[in-house]
Amino acid sequence: MTDSPQQMLDDANAILRSALDGDSEAVTGTFDAVVDRDGLAGAYGVAWCLAATMVGDPVPSGTCALDFPGIEQAEYDARWVARFVSAYANADLDTAEALFGAAAADGLLPECLLTLAGSAVATLRHRAS
Template sequence: MTESPQQTLDDAAAVLRSALAGDGDAVVGTFDAVVDRSGLAGAYGVAWCLAATMVGEPVPAGVCALDFPGIDEAGYDTRWVARFVSAYANADADTGEALFGAAAADGLLPDCLLTLAGSTVATLRRRAA
């Protein structure tokens, strides 16, 4: 079963509300509920929506290079977020799906999704300042 576009937006909003409140357990719980309801494809849709929130509108045309100073020294989850957001910014769903699958296979997807939620909140706060 896959999620409706509205359900994906609602789930992404729930993740962001929890992340804004600093409630990591609720962020993970929302993603777990999405996986229970719609499988990894549903969680991927929510993650892709969070990446869209980070990149913002309008999506830059052409190939994007995002600046992530010190990324090579960062942890797996931080490198994953940088690459996942870059995949979104470049409209490269194949790479996004590959990254998502690799994190799941490595058993690190929950950490990556938690970092993605935190990074999205940090981006929103930076824009609001």
């Protein structure tokens, strides 16, 4: 993984810009470039940055319960995003890493990361309104 936290932030910002523009191919391309450069650990770092964007700063202290109505009926990628963001909000690194690894093993990580980027953009748009 890159030793540069700035590189992770730059990658996350590039993904957010592409997602804001509705360019899913660019989002996927940026994630692919991160994986090529830094492996899955790099993609995990960028995903963590996107989760931070959704939760905001500062992270609430203590245990957080996020409300995702109907999440159990949602598609895999939406459930994954809800659980990954919840893990971030609760500083539960073990769960976040397990979720990331499971999505990769299931061959669904690209879809999950694309949904995460879209969810981050939706969160930003909601805050702006």
